[in-house]
């Protein structure tokens with residue numbers, strides 16, 4: 001079969017099992033768009049901004065575990081995509097971004113719409129390629145998908161000079177069956193000796209803690225994590241990225257940890273004697289001040305990326321490997337072992353934890369007149385029976401979503417944890433809805449974040465993605481305001497959102513349904529009404545209490561044992 | 573501590589910038605960096621001299637290994653190894669100093685490559701210590717210009733860095 005570069009590109013995507021790509025055309029990719037037009041196996045979603053293409057592909061990947069695929073033009077198309085590439089990179093999301101490039105003979109000449117895409121994206125991709133000939137096109141695509149999806153996943157950029165996609169030049173096409181990269185061989189199974197050491201430590205703990213992260217979701221190892229945790233009967237806490245890998249409703253789960261984690265999870269981290277870290281990377285939002293992080297604990301760390309191990313916190317038993325097989329191996333050895341932690345120790349540990357839990361750190365004041373954002377999230381859980389895919393933006397609303405929407409399943413909580421990208425929520429929700437047409441999808445956002453990619457309301461209409469937008473509108477960049485309240489003596493420098501649009505009219509002008517909700521007593525009914533509109537996008541503008549803060553909170557420079565709690569809790 | 577790290581990487585466009593970018597993005601030190609193709613033209617060998625705490629060196633090695641273009645890596649400082657660097661130095665050479673310099677070159681096994689009425693260009697090979705010792709002995713007042721290649725290195729014995 002003789003094909004042009006553009007056709008090879010489309011055929012290769014088909015070979016990779018790609019059903020959906022997100023993109024935006026332009027000069028450098030016109031040949032590719034022409035090839036796209038003349039086939040029907042790959043569906044293209046036309047976004048309204050390249051940033052949204054990457055976020056949508058990212059949401060698609062997080063919900064399905066399959067790589068998200070993006071197609072953008074050279075120059076501004078590529079630079080617009082960078083925020084979304086960096087977002088995916090920080091959260092290790094598998095993604096392949098195909099960017100057009102000027103013709104190879106013009107590279108380096110400051111040609112029209114030329115940027116050094118490989119150079120610009122280098123620090124925020126797992127790897128990138130500049131296709132150097134038509135002959136290497138298929139092989140490069142094969143490698144790109146391989147690198148993006150294996151080991152610790154991540155975004156891979158393929159920069160494609162326009163001349164290599166021209167319809168006039170055809171070569172025989174045969175998609176490579178296998179990849180050979182002598183310089184790339186991700187680890188799989190953990191070292192047996194290390195696993196034995198870890199199991200020994202796990203079974204001699206008195207105050208153990210399991211701390212799991214996004215790696216468990218990326219490694220598709222939720223089942224293994226559940227089996228492992230239940231067998232041991234130990235308490236478990238998750239990072240923001242790891243929510244849903246272990247059911248929120250399970251009694252062994254003591255909630256999220258870190259800056260806005262539960263009091264009990266953070267105190268238990270501080271007090272534990274054996275910490276079992278699984279697919280988590282000791283991010284600064286989790287550890288607080290490293291000097292006072294888990295001061296009494298021996299630390300076991302399971303991670304597929306050796307560079308994550310002992311990066312921020314020195315660990316005692318590192319295990320480099322894919323979390324699933326490592327958990328399987330550990331569980332097998334635990335089951336086979338005679339040894340068990342002393343049940344009396346574990347019971348005492350649990351009773352300490354129960355005492356910490358009894359403080360009810362997530363309690364907040366209800367009001368008859370003002371809508372509490374936390375209450376909206378709890379109502380949303382009820383209205384969706386806890387089954388929805390929740391994409392979030394960044395700010396206070398993101399933390400409330402994480403804290404109050406109890407995720408019982410993995411891949412349901414879609415948020416930009418590492419980069420914290422405002423504007424992520426709406427396009428990500430769109431990507432999820434396209435990946436899961438039958439699922440309930442909501443986007444929890446704030447009036448500031450939503451305006452960063454609001455143009456995608458148009459894409460949502462075009463492709464009929466009936467997501468529900470939950471805008472927790474506090475007329476503030478609430479998270480910024482909160483820091484200013486605590487650390488800058490309430491000098492609210494540029495954190496107030498003035499001249500906001502009428503969100504109801506805005507939604508309507510895009511052809512969607514808009515709702516304004518101002519009274520606490522209307523929240524439940526409004527949500528039920530919105531979710532009953534199965535085939536419509538509903539933009540729900542909740543006018544919420546402006547003064548609400550996210551609690552508990554570990555402030556900068558503090559340790560896990562020094563949390564700031566909700567004043568409402570003190571009054572109780 | 574000072575470490576000499578040698579890596580074999582795919583000899584492709586942009587490979588050097590991946591390494592250089594890694595060091596600048598993560599704030600690691602680079603004392604010197606040399607790179608050239610090996611006997612296998614598809615592979616480049618790069619030698620990086622860096623310094624940092626044990627923990628930073630461990631991170632540098634892991635981060636380098638993580639680069640998709642890096643095929644093999646060795647921390648030469650962990651084994652007996654040979655380090656060599658070439659230095660071209662232009663020194664003031666006048667009056668009695670000319671003889672003195674000539675003698676010094678011999679002691680350091682240097683070569684005089686260029687001679688004028690007032691200067692020599694000396695070529696010297698060795699490790700960092702030796703090169704600095706030469707400059708110290710000549711004295712800052714007499715050194716006009718220094719061009720150093722940066723270090724390269726290889727392990728002693730039959731162990732080798734190969735893919």
Ligand SMILES: Cc1ncc(C[n+]2csc(CCOP(=O)(O)OP(=O)(O)O)c2C)c(N)n1
Nearest residue numbers: 395396397422446447448449476477478479
């Ligand atoms: C692109 C981007 N710019 C700036 C920030 C810094 N930032 C973090 S939260 C926040 C405010 C978000 O406001 P809003 O969306 O209204 O959410 P709220 O905190 O009020 O719930 C800002 C500006 C960011 N995370 N991302």
Ligand SMILES: [Mg+2]
Nearest residue numbers: 446447476478
């Ligand atoms: Mg807000």
